Amino acid sequence: MSQIPKPVPQPAPESLPYWEAARQHRLELPQCEDCNKHWFPPSRTCPHCLSTQFKWSQVSGRGKVFSFVIYDRIYRPAFTEDVPYVVALVELEEGPRILSNVIGIPPDDVRCDMAVTVVFDDVSDVTSVPKFKPL
Amino acid sequence: MIHPSTELRDICAIVGAGTSRLGKVPGVSSLDLIVEAMRNAISESGVQVSDIDGIICRGPDELYSQHQLVGERLGINAKFSTTATNGGASQILSIALAVMAIRHGLATTVLCGYGRDAWSRTHKSEEARVRNETRPDSQLAKEFGPEYGYFGAAATHAFGATRHMHLYGTTKEHFGHIAVDFREHALRNPDAQMKKVLTMEDYRAQRSIVRPFGLYDCSLRSDAAGAVIVTSRERARDLKQPPVLIKGFGTYNNLRGWFADDNMVMTSAKQAGETAYRMAGLGPRDVDTAQIYDCFTYMVLTQLEDYGFCKKGEGGDFVASGALRLGGALPTNTSGGQLSEAHGEGMLQIVEGVRQMRHTYPAHRQVKDAEIALISGHGGNQVCHSTLILGRA
Numbered sequence: 042m043s044q045i046p047k048p049v050p051q052p053a054p055e056s057l058p059y060w061e062a063a064r065q066h067r068l069e070l071p072q073c074e075d076c077n078k079h080w081f082p083p084s085r086t087c088p089h090c091l092s093t094q095f096k097w098s099q100v101s102g103r104g105k106v107f108s109f110v111i112y113d114r115i116y117r118p119a120f121t122e123d124v125p126y127v128v129a130l131v132e133l134e135e136g137p138r139i140l141s142n143v144i145g146i147p148p149d150d151v152r153c154d155m156a157v158t159v160v161f162d163d164v165s166d167v168t169s170v171p172k173f174k175p176l
Numbered sequence: 177m178i179h180p181s182t183e184l185r186d187i188c189a190i191v192g193a194g195t196s197r198l199g200k201v202p203g204v205s206s207l208d209l210i211v212e213a214m215r216n217a218i219s220e221s222g223v224q225v226s227d228i229d230g231i232i233c234r235g236p237d238e239l240y241s242q243h244q245l246v247g248e249r250l251g252i253n254a255k256f257s258t259t260a261t262n263g264g265a266s267q268i269l270s271i272a273l274a275v276m277a278i279r280h281g282l283a284t285t286v287l288c289g290y291g292r293d294a295w296s297r298t299h300k301s302e303e304a305r306v307r308n309e310t311r312p313d314s315q316l317a318k319e320f321g322p323e324y325g326y327f328g329a330a331a332t333h334a335f336g337a338t339r340h341m342h343l344y345g346t347t348k349e350h351f352g353h354i355a356v357d358f359r360e361h362a363l364r365n366p367d368a369q370m371k372k373v374l375t376m377e378d379y380r381a382q383r384s385i386v387r388p389f390g391l392y393d394c395s396l397r398s399d400a401a402g403a404v405i406v407t408s409r410e411r412a413r414d415l416k417q418p419p420v421l422i423k424g425f426g427t428y429n430n431l432r433g434w435f436a437d438d439n440m441v442m443t444s445a446k447q448a449g450e451t452a453y454r455m456a457g458l459g460p461r462d463v464d465t466a467q468i469y470d471c472f473t474y475m476v477l478t479q480l481e482d483y484g485f486c487k488k489g490e491g492g493d494f495v496a497s498g499a500l501r502l503g504g505a506l507p508t509n510t511s512g513g514q515l516s517e518a519h520g521e522g523m524l525q526i527v528e529g530v531r532q533m534r535h536t537y538p539a540h541r542q543v544k545d546a547e548i549a550l551i552s553g554h555g556g557n558q559v560c561h562s563t564l565i566l567g568r569a
């Protein structure tokens with residue numbers, strides 16, 4: 042069963058830098074050169090001020106769990122060995138919220154507003170996926 | 177100062193309403209189901225097919241220009257026809273568009289409807305049953321989701337439930353009241369997909385899906401269609417059914433996303449409702465029955481708050497009071513809703529609102545003396561919302 046491969050990200054053109062940074066174990070987000078705010082998911086226009094001047098900048102990787110769910114039902118055979126697993130919406134210190142897994146803690150112990158920090162899961166030689174563990 | 181939208185109050189009526197067979201209807205396409213519902217609506221209304229000059233309808237998302245396929249099967253050319261793609265908010269939006277088109281002389285009699293084959297498509301194979309997906313693969317996320325095992329609408333809405341429980345002390349037991357009360361309504365409805373009693377004990381023992389949701393927190397997979405006919409109040413007078421007035425409607429779409437701001441615990445039902453109340457000149461206290469978009473139990477609870485039937489955070493106590501039952505303070509989803517009647521993306525709830533306003537139900541299904549019905553639609557990646565307020569003529 043564990044041989045069934047999990048889905049790997051199929052990046053849109055605008056998110057290729059995000060995944061390239063993740064491969065090198067850095068969490069990078071687009072940051073506006075005009076208003077200095079970050080955003081997610083990646084796009085080429087700042088949703089805060091509509092500037093197109095932005096850079097990819099590394100963020101702290103620290104945040105808190107805004108909300109979360111625990112999967113008991115298996116929606117894809119590739120996740121048979123993983124249930125129960127946590128899918129969480131993490132609010133980063135820099136503002137944006139990103140979807141991920143919270144790992145390294147029993148699912149029943151996860152709470153809203155819990156502090157977490159990023160870790161990278163090397164799912165293949167070319168792809169690493171940002172996940173979060175309790176801080 | 178009078179708001180310009182009040183010009184739309186009471187100028188149109190719903191003069192026909194119909195459904196297809198509901199639940200498990202194998203071997204019938206979504207198009208044949210919607211045509212079945214539309215034929216039933218036309219035939220009970222007394223409207224001549226040749227008088228229908230508008231079609232605004234929707235089906236499964238992969239059907240390109242679905243209204244055209246429907247018109248072809250009904251043999252109707254239209255002055256005004258389109259398909260809205262606001263998910264479960266589309267069906268009320270269709271009626272809103274119909275009223276605006278009629279008001280400005282772009283059409284006189286508009287057929288609105290929705291049809292899907294969601295039970296059949298999620299039961300055609302074991303793989304389809306496991307995936308439980310009604311949308312085409314081309315619409316599913318390719319990154320920032322599947323690599324984390326994030327699939328299905330249940331999880332998306334469950335995020336809101338978790339956050340609401342955290343902020344306001346809402347409990348699973350509160351969600352249970354919603355599931356149990358709507359099932360009780362479905363048992364009074366011979367067309368309902370669910371025929372078995374659901375007790376709070378059954379609810380507590382349910383199979384977990386995506387916590388905090390279990391099986392009975394999730395709406396049904398149904399083959400189902402519904403349709404209504406909208407025309408001017410003047411034309412409505414000469415037809416077969418007691419006309420039901422369109423008193424108000426509103427839409428609001430939190431396009432910044434379900435995961436942005438506080439949208440998962442304060443939905444766009446708030447602003448859509450305010451717009452509809454203003455058009456109708458009414459408020460939550462005037463509403464006698466509500467038909468709330470119940471894709472998941474939690475969504476009913478938050479919308480009841482967002483519509484002002486109780487304060488934000490007090491939805492749990494409100495549903496636990498028995499308010500939602502037939503005979504309660506606000507009989508809600510009186511046909512069983514999408515949790516227990518059938519899931520027609522809000523269209524069946526519009527039909528139920530119309531029928532409640534006609535007072536033609538037997539006493540055990542009728543909301544006594546009901547004059548005003550509020551109906552909600554929600555969907556389109558969880559951020560689109562629409563509200564319809566109906567009244568007795």
Ligand SMILES: [Zn+2]
Nearest residue numbers: 073076087090
């Ligand atoms: Zn900016």
